[in-house]
Amino acid sequence: MFMTKLPQNIIVADIGGTKMALGHLQNIHATTASAGVLTDRLRVADPIAALERIILEYANQNQLEFDAVVLGVPVSLDRNMDLVLSGPNIPQLEGLKLATLLQAKLSKPVRLERDIVLLTLGEQHSGAALGASSAVGVFLGTGVGAGFLIAGKPYRGFSVGMELGHIPIHGRGKICVCGNLDCLEAYACGHTLNELGKQFDIPVSELFSARNKNLIPALQDFVRDQAFAIATTINLIDPEVCVIGGGIPLMQDFPKEKFKHLIFDHLRRPYPKQSVKIVWAQLGSSASLYGALAVLEERL
Ligand SMILES: [Zn+2]
Numbered sequence: 001m002f003m004t005k006l007p008q009n010i011i012v013a014d015i016g017g018t019k020m021a022l023g024h025l026q027n028i029h030a031t032t033a034s035a036g037v038l039t040d041r042l043r044v045a046d047p048i049a050a051l052e053r054i055i056l057e058y059a060n061q062n063q064l065e066f067d068a069v070v071l072g073v074p075v076s077l078d079r080n081m082d083l084v085l086s087g088p089n090i091p092q093l094e095g096l097k098l099a100t101l102l103q104a105k106l107s108k109p110v111r112l113e114r115d116i117v118l119l120t121l122g123e124q125h126s127g128a129a130l131g132a133s134s135a136v137g138v139f140l141g142t143g144v145g146a147g148f149l150i151a152g153k154p155y156r157g158f159s160v161g162m163e164l165g166h167i168p169i170h171g172r173g174k175i176c177v178c179g180n181l182d183c184l185e186a187y188a189c190g191h192t193l194n195e196l197g198k199q200f201d202i203p204v205s206e207l208f209s210a211r212n213k214n215l216i217p218a219l220q221d222f223v224r225d226q227a228f229a230i231a232t233t234i235n236l237i238d239p240e241v242c243v244i245g246g247g248i249p250l251m252q253d254f255p256k257e258k259f260k261h262l263i264f265d266h267l268r269r270p271y272p273k274q275s276v277k278i279v280w281a282q283l284g285s286s287a288s289l290y291g292a293l294a295v296l297e298e299r300l
Pocket residue numbers: 165166176177178179180183185
């Protein structure tokens with residue numbers, strides 16, 4: 001009975017730092033239709049009107065009568081999942097009640113979810129963490145993001161929760177995009193790879209294949225810092241499943257097996273070392289479509 005109330009045609013937009021990926025579900029089945037638009041289109045005086053245009057353009061291109069919209073957003077939201085508290089990537093959204101304002105423009109339900117939580121929900125709904133009683137998703141890309149689901153529900157801390165990219169490490173005084181010193185993201189995220197690519201004059205996509213004597217130790221540090229952050233998360237939370245995704249593990253010659261070993265070597269024994277399942281994400285960007293279904297099932 002409940003299912004019949006769910007929207008059938010849902011537009012899902014995953015807003016990244018550079019690109020916005022749009023897709024949709026038709027009769028609640030994920031479709032392969034997709035479109036990418038530059039996130040720069042939102043870096044304008046009226047980002048709500050821009051979002052409305054982007055969504056209507058997508059609906060038009062796909063001749064879709066949509067009845068709900070789910071946005072995965074790279075920002076901190078208030079507990080009502082509406083007001084944008086902080087978004088250094090898209091400062092134009094800060095202070096706006098994004099869901100309320102867009103819903104008023106479109107006259108359709110709009111739900112927001114943190115981008116990483118949307119992907120983690122998708123992997124639990126239909127992917128690598130299917131059926132897990134508790135799951136942590138860690139996504140290694142431009143930033144380092146984590147989501148934690150207990151009995152299918154996102155853990156949100158007292159205010160936001162799971163800011164894995166901003167746990168302090170090293171103490172060498174390097175500034176992070178958030179303004180603090182010595183966050184994980186100051187030392188080991190996608191930006192770090194861009195810096196290394198420039199420093200060694202090697203295309204970023206080929207960094208892990210390169211055999212430069214000075215680059216190799218820098219990449220070993222990078223991989224270790226990310227693995228340690230995941231081990232810390234697993235030791236602290238003890239989830240049934242930990243899903244690792246994002247663009248970095250998919251890079252050519254990324255040392256996936258060594259990465260898993262580094263994590264396991266630093267897990268407390270006997271548990272969670274013997275109990276946790278560490279798996280690679282299976283759904284790629286379409287995880288956000290399945291995640292959107294989970295969001296609407298819970299919050300509509
Ligand atoms: Zn930070």
